[in-house]
Amino acid sequence: MTVWIETELCNGCMSCVKECPYGAIEIQEGRAKILDRCTSCGLCVLVCKQGAVHSDVVPREIPDFSDRKGIWVVAEQRGGELMRVSLELLGKAAELAEQLEEDVCALVLGWKTSGFAEELMRYGASKVYAADHRLLEHYRSDAYTKVVCELIENYRPNIVLIGATMLGRDLAPRISRRVRAGLTADCTELSIDEKEKILLQTRPAFGGNVMATIANRYSRPQMATVRPGVMKPGAPG
């Protein structure tokens, strides 16, 4: 798979340089040049108005996700206490929801969970789904995965956030595999791309030497786990 520039057509407008998520295009002597780090994602082909970028890669069509709405936080409780990371995620979810003009929902699984709804709503959830059963009192991979996946398939959220705790690190990949969605683990920052309205998920990469920002254009929900302690809970309402 190759991407190349037809230099006679290039006017050095920089559109492809700005679009490339991998910093793989430079302007040299007034013309674009593709660097070795190009991943052949094909985005620059789509933005060049001069038709100067060519590729033998067929760009993937982005599916219609207009039925996907809502930012979900899978809240974690232990022994009757909500884990602080759940409140931190609700704080971030509220920021993202404002930009997307979508609702924040919390999911809580356990036994005798009714007391959690009020606290989750005070910290930003506008809706709480509670799966309440004696068999969910303690974390079980299969049971928790089944319940969360069924809720995702029925209510079709746009984004699902889970704490990168012991529980979250076990649960999140199982869910993402089951619902065929991408997952970015151990994020330290989340934001919304202004233009595409998709989730930008930033996490350390290459042993922590660089920060990588990952976006998921082709599947939903957009799923991320977030390290505890890096985000702040919103002020309780």
Ligand code: SF4
């Ligand atoms: S977008 Fe096209 S014309 Fe503009 S710099 Fe890139 S290759 Fe050249």
Ligand code: SF4
């Ligand atoms: S194909 Fe993708 S990675 Fe390669 S130069 Fe174009 S935008 Fe950058």
